[in-house]
Amino acid sequence: MAASKVPDWINAEIFEDVLKSTVPGYSKVKTFKADSGSAAGENYATIMLRVNIEVELEDGKAKDVSYMVKLPHQLAFYQEMMKKTNIFDTERLMYNDVVPEMEALYKAVGVDLIFGARSYDFKGAKSDYVLLEDLSLKGFKNANRLEGLDQTHTERVLKKLAQWHAASAVRVATKGSYPEMLTMGFFKEESKPMMTEMINGMMARFLKVCVTFEGHEEWIEQIKALIPASIDEMYKMAKIDPQEFNVLNHGDSWSNNIMFQYDAFGTIKEVYLVDYQIPKYGTVAQDLLYFLLSSTRLEDKLSKFDYYIKFYHDSLIENLKILKYTKPLPTLRSIHLALLKYGVFGYSVVTGVMSGVLLDPTENASLENFVGDSAAGEAFQLQLYTNPRYRKHIQAILPWLLNRGALEISAPTSQ
Known part of the structure; x- marks a missing residue:
């Protein structure tokens, strides 16, 4: 990112209080540099900066x-969307209150568990922001999103999601509902027209390409019928069914929002979840479909799907018991039933985020192009869907979704 793109207010002065509170023996800033924190295609929803500061300590030594x-x-x-759902307010609520509260539940039963990065506050910020520790300093990094996660990585992520989900379920059982910001998320009625417009554009491009996919004759008519109803189907999923087992979904659990720390032998030591901008309280099917369909290896994605759900369920039950959950424990069957009931969300995942996950790095990758209807946006979306890697995944997944009934439009619900 060119220096001119970094806002003027992101400077050494605004970091002064943060440095005093986080750097023992801090004296003053020697050098300050802010630059892009992620390459094109690695992060869509926000502008990410990495700020490198060389400080002088009280003993005269320098520290980076x-x-x-x-x-x-x-x-x-984006600004219009922010008026309806300010994802920065949501993420700061998550970092400041919600995640520490979940970590505290584990601490209360003697389990030290950290879900992600520490966050900090600026004084005098000139725009919305989220300020976080740089996890790369602790050796955390993303796995290769193009290859997808192998079984070892997938199991570690499912274990972390199960810990997160369990804590949120216990929190609601003991303290009551989360605020509306987390129970509705993006799924507000006033957001529906904008979401519909964005999805319709992308789906027009998808439809143009998917008729070239092998075996498309089998499912093309259902896809054509589903596209105009897809937003309504998403809103049905977003409606919380109190009879089901509900959790706070991370909401954006694709591979780039998961960071791994390894030991000297390459074994996973720790897993952190990052990017808490679109959490949503509701069915566990949301996070499970999102993660497993977007971010696992092609050879495991479908063949090990049921195994992964069983692995997740085992971990979920273990953690609910650790946290002394007082309500009936969800059965494995109930998790599978939710995955079937909300299966259409899987279609949303594989025609949305999965296409971005599998795209080779390109300078054309931007939020504007991902959801826009400009000539550049249309060209980028066609690039997403014509990508040979994506084609391999989608040609395997669409018949699987078809056979699970996930391409069916559900019966109308009473208001």
Whole structure:
């Protein structure tokens, strides 16, 4: 990112209080540099900066520190979206209150567990922001999103999601509902027209390409019928059914929002979840379909799907018991029933986020192009769907979704 793209207010002065509170023996800033924190295609929803600071300590020694800063895009549609759902307010609520509360539940039963990065506050920020520790300093990194996660990585992520889900279920059982910001998320009625417009554009491009997919004759008519109803189907899933087992979904659990720390032998030591901008309380099917369909290896994605759900369920039950959950424990069958009931969300995942996950790095990758209807946006979306890697995945997954009834439009629900 060119220096001119870094807002003027992101400077050494605004970091002064943060440095005093996080760097023992801090004296002053020697050098300050803010630059892009992620390459094109690695992060869509926000502008990510990495801030590198060389500080002088009280004993005269120098120390290098760094932080990650997330900032909003200045695009018109993004600003309009932010008026309806401010994802920065949501993420700061998550970092400041919700996640520490979940970690505290484990601490209360003698389990030290950390879900992700520490966050900090600026004084005098000139826009929405999220300020985080730079996890790369602790050796955390993303896995290769193009290859997808193998079984070892997938199991570790499912274990972490199960811990997260269990804590959120216990929290609601003991303290009551989460605020509306987390129970509705993006799925507000006033957001529906904008979401519909964005999805319709992308689906027009998908439809143009998917008729070239092998075996498309088998499912093309159901896809054509589903596209105009897909947003309504998403909103049905978003409606919380109190008779089901509900959790706070991370909401954006694709591979780039999961960071791994390894030991000297390459064994996974720790897994952190990052990017808490679109959490949503509701069915566990949301996170499970999102993660497993977007981010696992092609050879495991479907063949090990049921195994992965069993692995997740075992871990979920273990953690619910650790946290002394007082309500009936969800059965494995109930998790599978939710995955079938909300299976259409799987279609949304594989025609949305999965296409971005599997795309080779390109400078054309941007939020504006991902959801836009400009010539550049249309070209980028066609690039997403014509990508040979994506084609391999989608040609395997669509028949699987068809056979699970996930391409069917559900019966109308009474208001």
